[in-house]
Amino acid sequence: MKKILFVDTVHPILEERLTALGFECEHDLSATKQRIEQKISDYFGLVIRSRFSIGEKFLNKATNLKFIARSGAGLENINVDYASEKGIKVFNSPEGNMDAVGEQAIGMLLMLFNQLKKGDTEVRKGVWDREGNRGLELAGKTVGIIGYGNMGKIFAQKLSGFGCNVIAHDKYKTGFSDQFVTETSLDKIFEKTDILSIHLPLSEETHLYVNEQFLLKFKKPIYLINTARGNNVSVADLVKGLKNKTVLGACLDVLEYETKSFETINANELPEDFKYLAQSEKAILSPHVAGWTKESYVKLSSFLADKIEKEFS
Secondary structure (H helix, E strand, O other), X not given: OOEEEEOOOOOOHHHHHHHHOOOEEEEOOOOOHHHHHHHHHHOOEEEEXXXXXXXXXXXXXXXXXXXXXXXXXXXXXXXXXXXXXXXXXXXXXHXXXXXXXXXXXXXXXXXXXXXXXXXXXXXXXXXXXXXXXXXOOOOOOEEEEEOOOHHHHHHHHXXXXXXXXXXXXXXXXXXXXXXXXXXXXXXXXHHHOOEEEEOOOOOOOOOOOEOHHHHOOOOOOEEEEEOOOHHHEOHHHHHHHHXXXXXXXXXXXXXXXXXXXXXXXXXXXXXXXXXXXXXXXXXXXXXXXXXXXXXXXXXHHHHHHHHHHHHHO
């Protein structure tokens, strides 16, 4: 019987469906990467979230591996090209959490625009400051999206009822204008944007993509949303922008200080720039949970099961 190794927790529906296809599923959630390397040749498939990176050394030992199933969207921790050379299929499931990411981005933006964090804190203390909590409306604002894959597209769709002008740029995609978005150049993003949302994978090209030089190209102050990868945005340069008001506010579900597994940050070694964000009323922060809903937990595994079943049944 062909064996599948789970090295991260995912919704049990994936194991149920793989078992129904005739696979034998095993779990090893605690062994080191080196220990997994020693036995990976025994397995037909590997299921992972982001527990460790998978490079050439690991793949060379995976002599019988036919697929890697990554529960989630990003594939930056897997050498996909080398896996392909070795005849190993790599599946991910961005369809599973794109609704969650789109809703989180809008939720964070509404929280920032309507000062809900500040107002909630004040009212709990008996402070009733209506004028000090006067908000902003999304209607009439231009939202610029950079990166128009699953996440960028769903964000545009979620915005459709708010009366925004939504424009998007994708270096590797064209012809995607529709009722939700207008495709545009990067120069137009810099010219027109009031609210910028980043939806980029992490690569050498996109590492610290949003930096001081990038932010200074905008013709007017912007609000920034990042639900993609922490290393897409330089926190130090973002803080400079907040201080000099080229950035009016930021919604950050991800931070460059995260570990590669996305599971933690070292709270004892966070720099002064983070402390500024933590104390700022202009920043809304969350712990990499934009795609982390009860519904997405099921859907991430269901979409993976669909793809594996289509390929191997």
